[in-house]
Amino acid sequence: MTVAVAVTDSAEGIAALASAHAEARLRGSGLLIANLRLHPLDDAEIPRDVETRIVEREPGAEVGDHVLRLLDDHRDEVELLVIGMKRRSPVGKLILGSLTQELLLGADVPVLAVKTP
Amino acid sequence: MAQMTSETHDPPGAEADAPGPHRRRLRMVTVIATFGGLLFGYDTGVINGALPYMAEDLGLTAFTEGLVTSSLLLGAALGAMLGGRLSDRRGRRKNILMLAVLFFVGALACTFAPNTAIMVVARFVLGIAVGGASVTVPTYLAEVSPAERRGRIVTQNELMIVSGQLLAFTFNAGIAAVAGDAADVWRWMLVVATLPAVALWLGMLVMPESPRWLASKDRFADALTVLKQVRTAQRAETEMGEVKQLAMEDKQSQTGGWSDLATPWIRKLVLIGVGIAVIQQITGVNSIMYYGTQILTDAGFDTNSALAANIANGVISVLATFVGIYLLGKVNRRPMLLIGQLGTTSALLLIGVFSLVLPEGEPRAYVILSLTVTFLAFQQGSISPVTWLMLSEIFPLKLRGFGFGLAGLTLWLTNFLVGLTFPIMVAALSISTTFFVFVGLGVLAIAFVAKFVPETRGRSLEVLEQELHARFSNRPERTMA
Numbered sequence: 001m002t003v004a005v006a007v008t009d010s011a012e013g014i015a016a017l018a019s020a021h022a023e024a025r026l027r028g029s030g031l032l033i034a035n036l037r038l039h040p041l042d043d044a045e046i047p048r049d050v051e052t053r054i055v056e057r058e059p060g061a062e063v064g065d066h067v068l069r070l071l072d073d074h075r076d077e078v079e080l081l082v083i084g085m086k087r088r089s090p091v092g093k094l095i096l097g098s099l100t101q102e103l104l105l106g107a108d109v110p111v112l113a114v115k116t117p
Numbered sequence: 118m119a120q121m122t123s124e125t126h127d128p129p130g131a132e133a134d135a136p137g138p139h140r141r142r143l144r145m146v147t148v149i150a151t152f153g154g155l156l157f158g159y160d161t162g163v164i165n166g167a168l169p170y171m172a173e174d175l176g177l178t179a180f181t182e183g184l185v186t187s188s189l190l191l192g193a194a195l196g197a198m199l200g201g202r203l204s205d206r207r208g209r210r211k212n213i214l215m216l217a218v219l220f221f222v223g224a225l226a227c228t229f230a231p232n233t234a235i236m237v238v239a240r241f242v243l244g245i246a247v248g249g250a251s252v253t254v255p256t257y258l259a260e261v262s263p264a265e266r267r268g269r270i271v272t273q274n275e276l277m278i279v280s281g282q283l284l285a286f287t288f289n290a291g292i293a294a295v296a297g298d299a300a301d302v303w304r305w306m307l308v309v310a311t312l313p314a315v316a317l318w319l320g321m322l323v324m325p326e327s328p329r330w331l332a333s334k335d336r337f338a339d340a341l342t343v344l345k346q347v348r349t350a351q352r353a354e355t356e357m358g359e360v361k362q363l364a365m366e367d368k369q370s371q372t373g374g375w376s377d378l379a380t381p382w383i384r385k386l387v388l389i390g391v392g393i394a395v396i397q398q399i400t401g402v403n404s405i406m407y408y409g410t411q412i413l414t415d416a417g418f419d420t421n422s423a424l425a426a427n428i429a430n431g432v433i434s435v436l437a438t439f440v441g442i443y444l445l446g447k448v449n450r451r452p453m454l455l456i457g458q459l460g461t462t463s464a465l466l467l468i469g470v471f472s473l474v475l476p477e478g479e480p481r482a483y484v485i486l487s488l489t490v491t492f493l494a495f496q497q498g499s500i501s502p503v504t505w506l507m508l509s510e511i512f513p514l515k516l517r518g519f520g521f522g523l524a525g526l527t528l529w530l531t532n533f534l535v536g537l538t539f540p541i542m543v544a545a546l547s548i549s550t551t552f553f554v555f556v557g558l559g560v561l562a563i564a565f566v567a568k569f570v571p572e573t574r575g576r577s578l579e580v581l582e583q584e585l586h587a588r589f590s591n592r593p594e595r596t597m598a
Contacts, residue, residue: 009380038373038383038515039582057515059371092379099376 001029002074005082006067006103009037011116012084017045019114020082024050032078034070036063036099064102071107078109085113135349143347146261149320151277152313153213153254156220157247158281159310161189162431165282165409166289166424170303171236179544181233186407187536188237192244193251194529200249201522209257209327216253217318219246224310248529260327261347264359275502276438282406283431289410290424297421332357333364366514373516382589387520389569390511394524396562397504398531400461401555402496404539405430405489411540412489415548416472417482426486433490437498450503451572455563457499462559464492469552510573513582 005020007013017033024031030051035041046052057066071078085100093101104111164186172182204212223243230236255274259267289306296302325347331340340360344353378384405412409430413423444453468488475481512520542551571588573581 009377009383037380038377038513039586057372059368062374063376097376099379 001027001079002032002077003027003029003080003082004032004034004067004071004074004078004109006034006036006063006084006099007041008063008084008099009039010084010086012086012114013037014045014084015114015116016082016084019112021047021050023080023082023112027079029079030077032070032074034067036066064097064099064106067103068106071109075108080112081107081109082112082114085115135352137349139345139347139349143261143263145320146324146347147258149317149324150213150254150258150261152317152320153216153250154274154277155281155284156310156313156317157250157254158278158283159285159313160220160224160243160247160281161278161403162282162285162406163289163306163310164189164407165286165427166293167303167306168408169410169414169420169423170293170300170306174300174303175233175236177233179540181237182540183537184237185233185240186540187533189240189244189247190529190533190536192241193248194244194526194533196245196248196250197252197525197529198248198522199245200252203249204253204256204330205333208330209253209260210321210324211326212249212253213257214318214321216246216249217314217321219243219249220314220317221311224307224314228304228308228311252525257327260329260363261325261343263348263352263356273442275497275505276435276442279431279434279438279497283428283435286409286424286428286431290421290428293421293424328360329364329367332360333367337361370514370517371519373513373519375519377516377519382586383516385589386511386585387516387523389571390508390520390524391527392565393504393507393511393570394528395531396458396565397500398528398535399555399558399562400458400492400496400500401465401535401539401552401558402461402493402501403532403535404551404555405492406434407536408539408543409489412548413482413486415477415543416485417478417480422482426482429486429490430493433493434497437494437496438502440494441498441502444499445502445506449572450507450574451566451570453499454503454507454566454570457495457503458559458563458566460495461492461500462556462563464488464495465552465559466556468492469549469556472547472549472552507570507573510581511571511585 003020003024005016007017013036020031020033024047030053031047033041033046033052033054035054035056040056041054046054055066055070057063061069067081071081081103083100083103088098100113104113168177168182168186171177171185175181177185200212200216203215219242223239223246226239227236227243230239254277258274285306288309292305292309293302296305325343326339328340328343331337331343337357341353341357344356344360348356373383378387409427410420410423413426414420418426468485471481471484471488475484508521508524539551542554546554571581571585576584
């Protein structure tokens with residue numbers, strides 16, 4: 001089985017990756033990383049003690065769709081989705097939408113939403 | 118928009134090309150596609166000399182003068198957006214063929230426009246062609262050219278545009294000298310633009326499609342056939358790998374989008390890109406490129422002398438662009454940009470001051486002319502080429518399509534606002550006050566560049582990306598993988 005995690009280019013993304021890593025170790029499962037950044041993950045960030053796969057973004061796809069499609073492609077093995085969340089202003093949500101909200105509502109697996117420490 | 122990928126780094130196997138028949142073929146491709154850039158310049162520049170006659174013939178006010186001039190730029194904003202997408206979907210060649218038809222139809226509609234309303238619509242249509250050419254022609258040229266020449270294409274495009282404007286200024290003066298008394302002399306100025314459109318269309322019929330675009334559609338055999346026309350047989354084979362790689366990079370460049378603006382450092386970077394686009398236009402360069410004849414008439418020339426003197430503005434633009442291309446290889450971007458801005462802002466300040474203190478007449482007219490020439494030397498020799506190049510260098514690969522597209526749109530819209538408001542401001546505030554407004558904006562632009570714009574010369578995209586990331590995010594710098 002696998003724990004999926006959405007890693008954004010932010011402190012919340014780092015927190016989500018850490019929680020997902022801990023969760024994968026606890027469950028003895030693999031880690032499926034949806035990299036939502038515009039650059040690859042640093043080597044030091046990639047966990048070595050669990051089986052890890054990284055999926056980069058496809059050109060032209062929205063980040064939310066990217067994660068939901070990943071869940072769909074691996075629906076037989078993903079048991080949990082981990083995402084980071086933070087407080088957003090109403091204006092910010094109006095302009096850019098909310099990835100957290102999209103994933104909470106759109107994912108068919110349990111979602112663990114973590115905040116920065 | 119895909120044209121700004123890979124212009125700045127040399128791919129492997131970029132050894133000098135051997136002479137042969139492919140050389141002639143490549144030169145033909147370059148010459149034909151260049152007509153697209155010339156048309157861009159001619160159609161934007163021709164209004165400069167046509168406007169005084171048109172204003173009289175159609176009874177234009179300051180507001181409708183601004184509208185006739187700037188509706189083309191609004192069309193160009195639309196054309197730039199659609200053009201990038203269409204040329205990705207249907208191919209560069211087909212898109213340029215279609216643009217040639219639009220250039221022809223637009224120029225003809227402008228020529229025969231019976232009133233202001235139809236003129237505004239016709240200029241808008243012509244603008245769609247101008248905007249489409251502004252993205253498709255450089256893309257096509259860059260994708261057909263060998264790697265060692267590709268770096269120069271971005272700035273060469275600028276050279277074609279100013280040459281087209283010079284051509285327009287020259288034809289304007291010539292036509293006015295021959296037929297200056299006729300009421301419809303401005304229609305003759307506009308109709309000339311149909312000729313290069315026909316040449317572009319006929320020429321593109323026998324030109325090949327871009328090999329990189331063919332590769333992006335997995336048509337590798339077709340891509341190789343084209344490469345063999347414009348390279349030696351041996352080099353065509355070795356270059357196929359590079360073409361495939363670049364086609365893939367182009368796809369990658371379309372990854373980022375609006376949602377990435379949620380990341381603070383990317384948001385700041387995109388804002389800087391948009392800012393660079395604004396400062397290129399906010400100098401008011403196009404007030405001179407579109408209204409130069411009127412500025413010179415206002416200063417004390419009669420219309421025919423003003424038309425002739427305006428040619429100096431066109432000549433200096435072409436010469437300065439050559440200097441700019443040379444300087445880009447020698448000087449850092451930031452100091453070059455700042456010096457250019459100091460030069461244009463000072464020239465504008467002097468134009469405003471001398472318009473106030475000197476009485477109207479020939480001496481004042483010559484002073485103003487020498488200052489518009491000085492202004493254009495700094496603008497076209499430094500600001501314009503530097504800003505275009507910076508925009509092609511500043512965005513990380515995966516954000517390039519989005520960032521460059523947004524900056525390009527901003528550039529056209531700022532151009533539109535300057536073109537629309539300049540005659541209105543002159544009518545309401547006087548010409549000197551109008552230039553003082555541009556001086557104020559110029560000072561703000563200098564402060565913006567000094568504070569926010571990073572140096573992009575001589576840095577690999579990876580290094581630059583890291584630096585920008587560290588500078589604009591609160592988190593410590595990423596460790597290099």
